[in-house]
Amino acid sequence: MIDYQKIKQDLEGIAIEDNPALVRQKSKDFYWYSPILKKQLENVTADLVVTPKTEEEVIRTLKVAYAAGIPVTPRGAGTGNYGQAMPLSGGIVLNLAGMDKVKEIHPGRVICEPGVVIAQLDKQTKAHSGQELRFHPSTAQTATIGGFIAGGSGGVGSINWGGLRDIGNILRLRIVTMEAEPRTLDLTGWDLQKVSHAYGTNGIITEVEMPLAPAYDWVDVLVGYDDFMDGVRFSDALARSSGILVKELAPIAAPIPHSYFTRHKPYIREGQSVVVLMVAPHAMEPFVAFARAHKGEIIFRSDKIESMRGIPHAYELAWNHTTLRALKVDPNFTYLQVQYPAPDHVAKVNAMVRKFGDEVIGHLEFMRFDGQVQCSGLPLVRYTTKERLEEIIRIHEDHGCPIFNPHRYTLEEGGMKQTDRVQLAFKQETDPKGLLNPGKMIAWENPDFDFTAGKNFLFKGLTNVMEMS
C-alpha cells in the first residue's frame, strides 16, 4: 500500500487535491461518448490530483512518484474521448492546467506552457500580432494545447495544414522523464513523433513551441443542401479551390442539423443537410459566387446576423461537437472515426451512405492528408449492440475505409493497430518502471499481443475491471 499521507508531505508546497469526489471528477474525460468505454472505465479514479505550477514542481512530483512506484497520468482539460487522460491504475493525475503561461510570440511561432487553454492562446497571439494556431480541436474553449498534442490529431484548420502527425506542425516539445532523477529533453524534427499523440506515456510535456498562421475574423457559414451527397461534392470542389481560404469544411447529414443544432435551428429546414464552414472575410465574395455555382443555399452567415449572442461558433457544430450535440438530445447515439482515402473518397462516402441509411448518419471533415484533399468522417451511429457496432466497423474496413476506433482506450487499437516502435523505444528510455499513464500502450504491457487476432486488449491493471464478453 502506498502511503499517500507521506506523499502529500513530500510534495508540500505543490497544489494537491485528495477529496474523492473532486479526484474522481479530474480522473474522467469524454470517454462516455462510447457505450463500450463507458462500461469499461466508469469506475476509474486516481488517488491524488497534483497541480504543478512550474516545471520544477513537475520534476519534484515525478521524483517522488518514481521513488514510491506511483502511476502518474498527465491531464490537460480532459476533453479527449478515449480515456486518454484517465488513470487506469489509479495513482496521481498530474493536472497541467496550472502551467498556462505564454512565454514568447514571434512571426510564425509561439512558445508556451502546456496548460494554456487553446482559445486563450489564440486570443493572446492574435492580440499580439494577428496570429493564431494553424488548427485546433472543436473543444478549443476548454482544451489545453498540451492535451491536444498528447491526445489529439487534427481539427479546425486541418483543411489547410494537415494534422499534428505532419512534420512542421509542432516545432518543439520539452519533456520531463519519469526516472529517479528526472531529466528534461527538448525534441524537434522527427523526434517529435516519439511523444506527440502518445497520451503522455513516455514523458510529461512542460513546454511547447507551435507554428502560427495568420488570424482572421473568420465568418461562420452554413450552406444547405437537400441531398447530403450534393453537400459532399460541393465541399470536395471547394477544398480543391486553392484561392478560397476556409478554415473549416464539414458536411453534416440530415437529420443532425435541424434536430441537434438547437441554436441554429431557426435557420435550418427539417430534412436539410448542411455544410459547416469558416471562411476568411476577404474570401466571402468569391465563396458566395462559388456556392451559388454549386447550387448551395447559404442559410447562415455570422457577418450578416444582428447578434451572435447565444449562438455557438461554427466549429462548435463540427468535429466531436457534432457528436456531443446529438448525444445531449439522444443518448442512444455513438460514433465512429472513419478515413475515406483519396482520390475516390467521395465515392467511398457515397457507398457507405447507401449501405447504412439512417443507422450511420454522415458527418465528414475535409482536410489535407499527405498533402491531398481528402475527408475523414465522424458519422453518428444509432447504437444497438456491441456486436452490430463491430460489424459496422468491419463493413467500413471491407470497403477500404479504415476505422480509427474511438471505442478503445489503447494507443494501438485506436490508431494504427500495430506497435509504434519509436514510441515504445522512447518509453523504455524515459519511463523504465512503466509508471506513466499505464495501460495505454499495449506494446509496453504485452509485447506479444497479436493485433491480427481480432481480440481486444484488456489491461490487467485496470481497477474494477468490468466483465468483458
Place this chain on the structure above:
Amino acid sequence: MIDYQKIKQDLEGIAIEDNPALVRQKSKDFYWYSPILKKQLENVTADLVVTPKTEEEVIRTLKVAYAAGIPVTPRGAGTGNYGQAMPLSGGIVLNLAGMDKVKEIHPGRVICEPGVVIAQLDKQTKAHSGQELRFHPSTAQTATIGGFIAGGSGGVGSINWGGLRDIGNILRLRIVTMEAEPRTLDLTGWDLQKVSHAYGTNGIITEVEMPLAPAYDWVDVLVGYDDFMDGVRFSDALARSSGILVKELAPIAAPIPHSYFTRHKPYIREGQSVVVLMVAPHAMEPFVAFARAHKGEIIFRSDKIESMRGIPHAYELAWNHTTLRALKVDPNFTYLQVQYPAPDHVAKVNAMVRKFGDEVIGHLEFMRFDGQVQCSGLPLVRYTTKERLEEIIRIHEDHGCPIFNPHRYTLEEGGMKQTDRVQLAFKQETDPKGLLNPGKMIAWENPDFDFTAGKNFLFKGLTNVMEMS
C-alpha cells in the same frame, strides 16, 4: 492615315512619348525568348506611348483613340514572354506604369492601381501589416501587378495558392471599356475570368483588389542532388508535407545550376542538380530534418551566409528567370511550358527526362493545380530548328503532357487551343471596334479559325509580317 499631331493635341496634359527609339523600346517585351516570336515580332512598334497618371486620363485616351480608330495596347513593365504587350498593328501603347498608387490595405487584401511594381507593393503591405501577395512572378522586382493579372498565370507562392485562374486569387478588377463613351466596370467572382489573362483585349484595368498572405522573411535554400529525379521525388514529397511552409519549390537539372547560376556557382558542384526553395524561417528546423531524411545536401541557406550582397533572390533563379540566365550565357536555348498532370506527374517527368536527355533540360515548378500537388515545367530546349521544336512539343503531348506554347502570340495558341467564349463575348461588349490589343484573340479576328487543323494563326494586321514557312 491617322494624324498623330492632332491626337497629341487631343491628349494634351497627358504624358506622351513619340521619339521612335523610345517608342520602339516600350513596344517590346521578352518575346525574344522564343526564336520563333523573335522573327515574327521584331519589327513591331507603336506610334505613340501614352502614360496616364489617373483613371480619368485613361478614359480620355480611350475616347480619343476610339474616335480616331487607333489601336490601344496596354502595357505594365513589358516582362511578358509572348508579346502580350506588343502592339501588333501599331497605334498607342498605353503604359500603365504611371498608375502606381497603393490605395488601401486591410487584413487579407489590398486595393491598388495596376502600375505598381509587385516588389514595391509587397514592401508596402509588409511594412503596413506583415502581409504580401499570395504569389508573384520571378520578375517581381520590375513587373507590375496589372501586367501580371492581364498576362501572367502563377508563380512564386503557387505551391500554396494555385494560380490566377483559381477563383479567390483576384478579388476585384475595375476596367475601362473602349467605346465612344468609355464606361468603368467593377468585376468580382466568376466575372473576373472575363479579363484576367486576356492581355488587355477587352478592357483596361485601372484598379485591382488582391488577397494577401502573411509575409515572412523567407529563407532562400538550394538543395543539391546528383540525380535530378531524386530532387524531383524530394520536391514531390515536400510539396505533400502540409506542415512545412515553403513558398517556392523548383527542381532544376544539371548543367543549368552550375553553368548559369553565376552568383551561386561557388556553392554548386559541376553536374549537380538543385532544388530551389523559399522556406518560412519557422519551418527551417523541420525542413532540414525532412531534407536530411531525403538525402538532400543543403548547399546554400540565405540565413547562414555572411552577406546576400550581389546574390539574387532564390526566386530569381526560378520560373522564367531560369530561362533568362541560360539565355544570357547561351543564346541557342529556348524553352517550353509543360504540364505534367497529377497524380503520376513524377513518372511523366521521368519519361520525358529519359526520352530527351540533354536536348530538353529539366526545370519544374511545383504548385497546386485544382487543389492537387502537381508540377509544371519550363524545361530548357537546345534549339535547332522550328520543325524539331514542334516535334518535341508533339512528343510531350503524345505522352500526356500538354504544352502551353510560349512560341505563339495569341491567347488561344498559347493557352487552351480553343475559343474562350466568355472573353470573346466580353470583348464584343467592351471593345466593339476591336481596337484593344489587336491580333491577340483569334476568336475575334477569325471566328472560323480551325484550332484542330495544326496550322498557326497569322494575324493579317501584323505590321511587317515575316514570311512564314
